[in-house]
Amino acid sequence: MSDQFLVPFLAIPYNLEIGTDEIIDKYLVDGRLNTTNFNYIFSEAIGYHVSEKAIKKAKNDGLYYYHVDGKTYLFNDIKK
Secondary structure (H helix, E strand, O other): OOOOOOOOOOOOOOOOOOOHHHHHHOOOEOOEOOHHHHHHHHHHHOOOOOOHHHHHHHHHHOOEEEOOOOOEEEHHHHOO
16 A cells, blocks of 8 residues: 655746746646656756656656546546
């Protein structure tokens, strides 16, 4: 069993060189952002490079949601 935690992330553009909008936009799928991509977004925001391969995987993983029943579902299947 794994624990889940709520971690707030607020992007305040004090340093306009970071480009938080551009970073976040890379992880959007149909206007949605899955919180599993937070690690990548945060890493880029503090200066780390994330490969295109990792970004594609993160976006693909973001199509799925982990449900309380312990199973994963495609978002498009559960939004109906």
